[in-house]
Amino acid sequence: MEGAAAGGSWAAGFSLSAVASLLFLFSMLQEHIPFQLQDYLAAMAARLHDLLSPYVTVTIDDHASDSFSRSEAFLAVEAYLSASPCAARARRLRADIAEGADRMALAVDDHEEVADDFRGATMWWRKSKAIPRANVISWAPRQDERRSYHLTFHRRHRALVEADYFPHVLAEGRAVTVRNRQRRLFTNNPGADWSGYDDARVWSHVKLEHPSTFATLAMDPVRKQEIIDDLDMFRDGKDYYASVGKAWKRGYLLFGPPGTGKSTMIAAMANFLDYDVYDLELTAIIVIEDIDCSIDLTGKRKKKKKDKKKKMMPPSDDDDEEKKVTLSGLLNFIDGLWSACGGERIIIFTTNHKEKLDPALIRRGRMDMHIEMSYCCFESFKALAKNYLGVEQHEMFGEIRQLLEEADMSPADVAENLMPRSKTKDVDACLERLVKALHEAKETKAAG
Numbered sequence: 001m002e003g004a005a006a007g008g009s010w011a012a013g014f015s016l017s018a019v020a021s022l023l024f025l026f027s028m029l030q031e032h033i034p035f036q037l038q039d040y041l042a043a044m045a046a047r048l049h050d051l052l053s054p055y056v057t058v059t060i061d062d063h064a065s066d067s068f069s070r071s072e073a074f075l076a077v078e079a080y081l082s083a084s085p086c087a088a089r090a091r092r093l094r095a096d097i098a099e100g101a102d103r104m105a106l107a108v109d110d111h112e113e114v115a116d117d118f119r120g121a122t123m124w125w126r127k128s129k130a131i132p133r134a135n136v137i138s139w140a141p142r143q144d145e146r147r148s149y150h151l152t153f154h155r156r157h158r159a160l161v162e163a164d165y166f167p168h169v170l171a172e173g174r175a176v177t178v179r180n181r182q183r184r185l186f187t188n189n190p191g192a193d194w195s196g197y198d199d200a201r202v203w204s205h206v207k208l209e210h211p212s213t214f215a216t217l218a219m220d221p222v223r224k225q226e227i228i229d230d231l232d233m234f235r236d237g238k239d240y241y242a243s244v245g246k247a248w249k250r251g252y253l254l255f256g257p258p259g260t261g262k263s264t265m266i267a268a269m270a271n272f273l274d275y276d277v278y279d280l281e282l283t284a285i286i287v288i289e290d291i292d293c294s295i296d297l298t299g300k301r302k303k304k305k306k307d308k309k310k311k312m313m314p315p316s317d318d319d320d321e322e323k324k325v326t327l328s329g330l331l332n333f334i335d336g337l338w339s340a341c342g343g344e345r346i347i348i349f350t351t352n353h354k355e356k357l358d359p360a361l362i363r364r365g366r367m368d369m370h371i372e373m374s375y376c377c378f379e380s381f382k383a384l385a386k387n388y389l390g391v392e393q394h395e396m397f398g399e400i401r402q403l404l405e406e407a408d409m410s411p412a413d414v415a416e417n418l419m420p421r422s423k424t425k426d427v428d429a430c431l432e433r434l435v436k437a438l439h440e441a442k443e444t445k446a447a448g
Contacts, residue, residue: 054154054155054156055152055153055154055155056152056153056154056155056158057150057151057152058150058151058152058161059148059149059150059151060073060074060077060148060149060150060151061074061146061147061148062074062146062147062148063146073170074147074148074149075173075177076169076170076173076174076177077125077149077169077173078107078108078149078173079105079172079173079174079176079177079180080169080170080172080173080176081107081108081114081116081125081149082105082106082107082108082176083172083176084114084116084172086114086115086116086117086125087106087108087114089114089115090108090109090112090114091112092108092109092111092112093106093107093108093109093112094106094107094108094109094110095107105180108125108127109127110127110128110129110147111126111127111128111129112126112127113125113126113127118160118164118165118168119160119164121153121154121157121160121161121165122153122154123151123152123153123157123161123165124151124152124153125149125150125151126149126150126152127147127148127149127150128147128148128150129145129146129147130145130146130147130148131145178274179274182207182208183207183208183209183270183271183274183275183276183277184205184206184207184208184276184277185205185206185207185208185276185277186204186205186276186277187204187205208267208270208276208277210264210267210270210271211267212264212265212267212268212271213268213271213272214227214228214268214272216268216383216387217261217264217265217268217383218261218376218380218381218383218384218387218411218414218415219261219265219379219380219383220377220379220380221379223371227269227369227371228272230250230369231269231272231273234250234344234346235273235344238344247345248343248344248345249344249345249346249347250345250346250347250368250369251346251347251348251349251366251367251368251369252269252346252347252348252349252367252368252369252370252371253348253349253350253351253354253362253367253369253370253371254266254348254349254350254351254371254373255350255351255352255353255354255370255371255372255373256352256372256373256374257352257373257374257375257408257410258352258410259410259411259412259413260373260374260375260410260411260412261373261410261411261412262350262373263350265371265373266348266350269346269348273346275346347367349361349362349367354370375404375408375409375410375411376404376409376410376411376413376414377404378400378401378404378405380411380414381400381401381404381414382397384411384414384415384418385397385418385431388415388418388419388420388430389418389420389425389427389430389431390425391427394427394431396428396431396432396435399435400431400434400435400438403435403438403439403442404438406442406445407438407439407441407442407445408441408445409437409438409441413437413441414434417430417433417434417437418430418431418434
C-alpha cells in the first residue's frame, strides 16, 4: 500500500511537472503563435490542469468588467493582505498612499506570492500584472495594465472559502481601509445651487485632525466609560440590529452650557470609531449643532396653499420658504425610511437649551442616549491637570475641589487657566491662577 501510494504521488508529481513544462514552453512560443490559436491552446492547457490538479484558483481583477473604476473586491483584498501577518513573509512589497489615506501603506508587489492560514486551511495569494500586447496602441499605457489577485486553495476547502473566508477578507479589508484613510469634516454650503447636483458645490470638506480622544476628555470617568461601552456595542452590533428589525443607527443628544466640551466629545467619538463627521457615506456621523437655535422645532405648521403644478425640486436661492427645515422632515430623516439607507450611522444633536426642543425630537429611539455636558467637576479637573500640567496630586487640589463645588466654571475655562504661559510650565502659578478665577466665579454666582 505504501509503495502504491508513493507511486501515485510520483505519478501526480510527474503529471504536474509535465503540465508546468508545457505551460513554460507555451509562454516562450506565445509571440510566434496566432492569437486565435493562443486562446485555444490556453483553454486546453487550463482544462488539462483542472483534470490533474486538486486545487482551485479564483481570480480577482483590479477593474470591474463593466466599469472604469477600481474593483471593490480587489481593493479589499489588497488592504487585507497589507495588514495580514502573511505580508510580513513577502520578499517584495510596494509602498503607496491610497486615495483619501493619511499614511503610507505596503502592498504585495507584482508577481509575489504569499500564504494565508485560515481555520487550518492554507490560502495562496499571488498578484500578477498583464501588460498589453506590443502591437496595441494606447494613449495611456499605464492605465491599460491590468493587475489581478489569484487565490489558490484545495478544492475540499471551497465551501469554507465561499461561506467564511471571502466575507472575512472583505470585512477586514474594509476595516483596514477605514483605519488608514484621512478623517474628514464635511459642511454644507447654504448658497449652493442644489438643482445642479454638484457635490463639489453642495459640500465642502477639510481634514479632520482634531486630537481629542476619550483618554484626554475631561469628564466623569464612570460616565465616560458608559459612553465608550455604548459606542462599542453600536459599532459591533450590525447583526443585532438586523435581528431586531432596526436600522443600524444611534442618536446622541449632547446638552449643557457653552464650553462644556460638546464639540470635543464629537471629535473624540469620531476618532474612537474612525468615522467622518458630516460625511454621508456608509460610515458617518451626522451632527446638527445648536439645533434649538437653527430651526423651529416646536411642531407648529404653517398653512400653505396647494399647488398641483409645482414640481418637487431642490430649494433655490429665490425660495426662502422652501429652505426651512420642518419637524416632520427632520423626524423622517432620523427614524423614517431614509434612516435605513446606507450602513451604520450616528446622529448627534447638540444644544445649550434642552428644554426648548420638541419632546418628539429627543425621545428614546431617536436620541437614544442623552449626555449632559455639565460644569467642571473635580474628576474632570484632575484629567485636565494631568493633560495640561502633568500632575496627578498637589497640595492645592483640596481647595480647588471645594471651589468647584461652589462655583460654575466650564471645562474650557478651567483648561484656559491651566494653560502654561511659558515653556517652564510653572505648575504652582497655573493652579494659583485657576484658584483666583474660581473665587471670582463663586462671587459672580453668589451675586447673581
